[in-house]
Amino acid sequence: MPLIRIGCPQKAKQAEIKSLLDATHRAVLSAFKVPSNARLIRLSVLSGVVSLDPFMRGRMNDRKSYAKPLQVGDVMVGEAVARVIASHHPDYSEGDIVLAHTGWRTHALSDGAGLRKLDPGGPVTTRLSVFGMPGFTAYSGLRVIGKPQPGKTVVVAAASGRVGSLIGQLAKMAGAIGIAGGPEKCAFVKNELRFDAAIDHRATDFPNQLAGACPDGIDVYFENVGGAIWQAVLPLLNARVPISGLIAQYNGVGHGDGIDRLPATMREILSKSLTLRGFSNYDFAGQHYAEFLREVGAGIADGRIRYREEIVDHLEKAPEAFIGMLDGHNFGKTIVRAAA
Ligand SMILES: NC(=O)c1ccc[n+]([C@@H]2O[C@H](COP(=O)([O-])OP(=O)(O)OC[C@H]3O[C@@H](n4cnc5c(N)ncnc54)[C@H](OP(=O)(O)O)[C@@H]3O)[C@@H](O)[C@H]2O)c1
Numbered sequence: 001m002p003l004i005r006i007g008c009p010q011k012a013k014q015a016e017i018k019s020l021l022d023a024t025h026r027a028v029l030s031a032f033k034v035p036s037n038a039r040l041i042r043l044s045v046l047s048g049v050v051s052l053d054p055f056m057r058g059r060m061n062d063r064k065s066y067a068k069p070l071q072v073g074d075v076m077v078g079e080a081v082a083r084v085i086a087s088h089h090p091d092y093s094e095g096d097i098v099l100a101h102t103g104w105r106t107h108a109l110s111d112g113a114g115l116r117k118l119d120p121g122g123p124v125t126t127r128l129s130v131f132g133m134p135g136f137t138a139y140s141g142l143r144v145i146g147k148p149q150p151g152k153t154v155v156v157a158a159a160s161g162r163v164g165s166l167i168g169q170l171a172k173m174a175g176a177i178g179i180a181g182g183p184e185k186c187a188f189v190k191n192e193l194r195f196d197a198a199i200d201h202r203a204t205d206f207p208n209q210l211a212g213a214c215p216d217g218i219d220v221y222f223e224n225v226g227g228a229i230w231q232a233v234l235p236l237l238n239a240r241v242p243i244s245g246l247i248a249q250y251n252g253v254g255h256g257d258g259i260d261r262l263p264a265t266m267r268e269i270l271s272k273s274l275t276l277r278g279f280s281n282y283d284f285a286g287q288h289y290a291e292f293l294r295e296v297g298a299g300i301a302d303g304r305i306r307y308r309e310e311i312v313d314h315l316e317k318a319p320e321a322f323i324g325m326l327d328g329h330n331f332g333k334t335i336v337r338a339a340a
Helices: 011-029 123-129 133-146 164-170 183-192 208-214 225-236 262-271 284-303 316-328
Strands: 041-049 080-087 097-100 107-110 153-157 173-179 197-200 216-220 237-243 275-278 309-313 333-339
Touching: 041 123, 080 107, 080 123, 097 123, 097 197, 123 133, 123 333, 133 216, 133 237, 133 284, 153 225, 164 173, 173 208, 183 197, 197 208, 208 225, 208 316, 216 225, 225 237, 225 262, 237 309, 309 316, 316 333
Parallel strands: 153 173, 153 216, 173 197, 216 237, 237 275, 309 333
Antiparallel strands: 041 080, 041 107, 041 333, 080 097
């Protein structure tokens, strides 16, 4: 498995990442024993799916963040849709389908904390994508920080992904422009997700194409990527930037051209009274999660909200799929079916 394709500059760091992913494998394959604790629930992810998310890359860096880094030997964290295979908990029964923080493994135990029962008749995998944490990131960042207005222009990077794909569909009263990598993703963003336009950031004249598509500038830029895309967006900005993620920078490679752009960036922020605000979706959950479930749930049910999921079979393939996602090889939400 090409584990060290993670584009990390230092050899030592690459070895550390490989070791962390190997440890995840060992945990996956290790024997699973059930203690005789009266309230424990035994979860099976065997017939379920495990989520792959960009934030997991941050857990592999040993630096201060909103969450503690993983140590070598830890299991990779993350959400899964799981089936209860045994329960001594009064609120859960065998066969229940739940959303659970199992991490990357085929089986897990839970005391019920943080579990959410799902309607087994619904499209349960969406609870890991548009109807779950990534969708809520889009919803809350756009509503609380972006505040799109009719007739204004909203731009989002990684527009075919699970966060970005929802932005254009929620911002329909404004003009929505998606940035994506390659013609296939751009066609999906424009034709299937019904954005007003899609621009390929891999095109050599990407900055000119973006400027041409936004003749009055960009009123809301929903930032998922950073790097070269941010450099093309900055001169066009008029107003607000919810900063959701900077995936182009997570591997710590690509030191750019060595030019310090901070003074120019600060000048743009000051001279145009720009508002840039970083956020975690958890910041807004208390106030907005219920309305998100209502609004986006209705949109999924009647087909107004569209999404794309990519299923990878076997948990052993998770590291490879994860590394590919950081290179843009995924198309839509990547979920791993723990066992085919
Ligand atoms: N703040 C929060 O609470 C929160 C929660 C969830 C996610 N996020 C952030 O939201 C962003 C999107 O996450 P997601 O789960 O929806 O992932 P995603 O968009 O489904 O997948 C990642 C996409 O990012 C793009 N990408 C990767 N490397 C790139 C690069 N070097 N330059 C340009 N584009 C690149 C690729 O799309 P293209 O091929 O189209 O370029 C890739 O498909 C991430 O930054 C993530 O950390 C934040």
